[in-house]
Each structure stands twice: as structure tokens, then as C-alpha cells.
Amino acid sequence: MKTFRSLLIVCFTVSFGSAFSQKASISIGESTTNSLTKNKPAQVIATFPENETIKNSWLADGFIEFKLTDLFKNYNIGALSELHKNNLTSKEQDVLQFGLTIEKDYLFNDSHDQTCFRIISGLNMKYTNNRVKGKKELQGNLGLTLSLEKSENFRFLQPSTRLINITSSFAYLFTLSHNHNIGLGYIGGDENVLLGDASFELSIYPLSRLTNLIEQPELIQINWNINGRTPLLGETDIDLNTLQTFSAGFNYRINDKSSVGISYSWQKGANPYTRLDNQEFKTLSAKLKLTIG
């Protein structure tokens, strides 16, 4: 029977933002690949058995970013470090990244001089160390999100917006929102390939109107995320299978900035930017979202 000298199972998800001043912040999330993964919480599961013949187990998906906001006109600039390490699955993943990010919103006004829609752009350049294959390379991502904010007829196209009014009787069943990101990705080193990327996320909040009675309209959450890419220039042997993630769980808001919850998620596919080879796995994790400052 295996014995454990020290068993640490950290099974939590952290999304952390700390505003040091009006111009600087620190944030932790899942990945800086695009705006969707940036808003997701980071995840860490680690097990350290006593028996030295048994390897430590890891599932870590996260980044930490120090960002200067509004540095120039509408520009945010950040420095990041990112870790994607998973030896709990059949195909091991161990990637460490360092890089820079630049964000800018392009605003489009209507005849009343009001913002009608915006394009949220995010560019990042990362030095990537793939510690499983011993390869080092440069990566880059350019992501765009079209955010329609003022439209009567195309309300269903508004991202990050509650699309069913909570006062409607339909909200007894659920409310929902969606988000998307399209862009380009470059993987250097031996690969030297330019990829086209597209991501879409749908979030459903069942029984939203009922849970809103206790001021928890997002208590129950179901999320579906699909992320596809295709080579535009060059060829690569990296797995490019479409990545799908489905998760369901509870999320209790402690206050405007912090929440705790539990979530079950299923993941199938590959992610070339974090060197996640094509595979399928499930996780059950507790969640903690903290914002300090």
C-alpha cells in the first residue's frame, strides 16, 4: 500500500485582481491566449506523495500578469508569466511562458456621439519553454472581440450581456450570455506556423430569477466553450484539434469581488499554445475568486 509523507491536494481555482493604484493591477487567470481564457479562473491541483518512486502530480493552468492600465490613450500594457502543467492525464503537458501583452479598445460612435460598438483587441508575445519536449520558441496571439453595446434589433449579438431580462417569466427557467474571440496565432521555433483562431463561449444561468431572490442570480452556472484553429501559413505536427470545454457548478458570490463555488468540467481536444495534446479528461474542482484592492 502506498504511503504519503505529505499529501497536499490543492483543488481550487483562483481569479485574483489587486488594484495597487488607478494605473496598475495584478491579475491571475487561466491563460492569456485570448480574452475568454483571460477571464477564466486559474486552476491548481497538486499532490506530493512521500514515496520517492511515485512522481508528484500536477494540474496547473494559470497566468499572473502585472498590468499598467490607461498608460497611453486607451492602451493597457502588461508583463506576464504563465504555467500549464498536467501529468495527471495520458499525455503530459509542462509549459512555462513569459511575455508581454498590449490591449486597446477601438471605439465606434453613432450620430449621437455615443459609443455604438467597440473592438477589443489583445496582442501578446510569449517566450515558451516546452519542458516535456525540451523545445523553446516564440509565440504570439492577436485576438479581437466585437462588442456591440447599443442595438435594439441585434441585442442577441451583444457579448457579455444578460440576454434574457431577469424580470421576464422566462428567467424563471434561465438567463444566458455569450462571448467570442477571433484572431491570429503564431508559433515559432521548429514549427513556424501562422494559425487562424476562433473561440465562442455560452454561459447559462438556470433558475436565475429564483436565485436572484437571494441576490445570487449566477448561483448555478453551465458553460460551454469551443476553441478552433486552422493553419494559414506553414505546416505543423502539433495537435490542432478543436478544444471543447463543458462545465457545470455552483458559484456563490460573497461580495462584488469575491466568490466561492464548485464545478465539474469536461474537456476534449488540443491547445497548441499551451501544448495540450489532443485528449479528453474530466475534473471536479472547488473554486475561489478573490479580488483585493
Add this chain to the structure above:
Amino acid sequence: MKHDEVAAHLTCHNKQWKVDKASDEIVQVYVYQTLRIMKIEFEIEEKEAVLLLKILQQFMGQTNNPNVLKSLSKIASEIESDFQIGNQIFLLLRTRLYDYTNHNVMLPESDMRIFLGMSSNFITRVGGLEREANIVFIQIVKNNKPDVDIRKLKQIPLDEIKKCKLISDVQEIIQSAYENIS
């Protein structure tokens, strides 16, 4: 206690005291009322302010003392002025944000995301709610303090606006910025 110490001690209480130095003891103390202007600031809920205003108006109707009447009317008119500015801000916000709220009925206590269905990007990113709030702020200053040079006004920062949950939160930030103009 010596005279100087007594005088210093008494001065601490914001009153002017005169001590007869001819004798070793304090034989007579004169108290002068000063014309010091006091700035009283405290926060109360709007419904409490309405109640306070009613009570002040009731007292104003009962008193025969012109000084008391003057003092009460000063406080009452200050409260009424706050109400008036608050209403102006709300009406401007309602007009400016109408198309961003999917034509839902906007009230001060409306939750912007949950009830009005406003976009999170609009609320939390530059050029959205922050821009509209600053337009309303400038308009309020132009309407009520025409002498102020609006080019020198300090803009309401995005960090304050993106924390807002209710319309009344935005209203309060604008009103606070307006009241802080020297």
C-alpha cells in the same frame, strides 16, 4: 494652573476666553461667540433626507425667532439643492443611457447588469459608462456652476465607475464630483 496654560486649554475648545491677569486667580472670564464658518458633512439616505426636510420645514413654520428661521432655511435650501442636483443627474443619465439599457425602465435602484441588461464591457471598459458619466458631470457643472472652467475639471476615473452596480451608484459618484468642485 497658570493663566497662559488656562488660556491655552480653553482655546483648544474653539472659544476665545479672556482672563484677568491682574490677580493670581481667574476672577472673570468673558466668552466671545465667534463668526467661524462650519462645514458640516454627513451621509444620510435619501428617504431620511426627505424626512429631515419635512421636519425642518415644520419647525420653520412654528418659530418666531428670525435667527432660527434663517438657520433652518439655510439647511433646508441646502438639502433641496442636493435633491435638485441629484434629480438633474438622474434625468440626464436616463436620457444618455436609454439606448444602452435595452429600453428597460430605469430607476435609481436599478441593477445595471441584472435588471437593465447593460453590457459588462460598456460598464467596465474605457469609453462606455465612464464616458457617459463624464458627459453628464460636465453638463451638470455647466448648468449649475457656469463660472467653473470645465477644461480644468478632473475627470471621473474609470476605476470608480466600473465598481458601480446600481444607477444610484453612478449618480452618487457624479454628485460627489460636482460637490467637490472648489
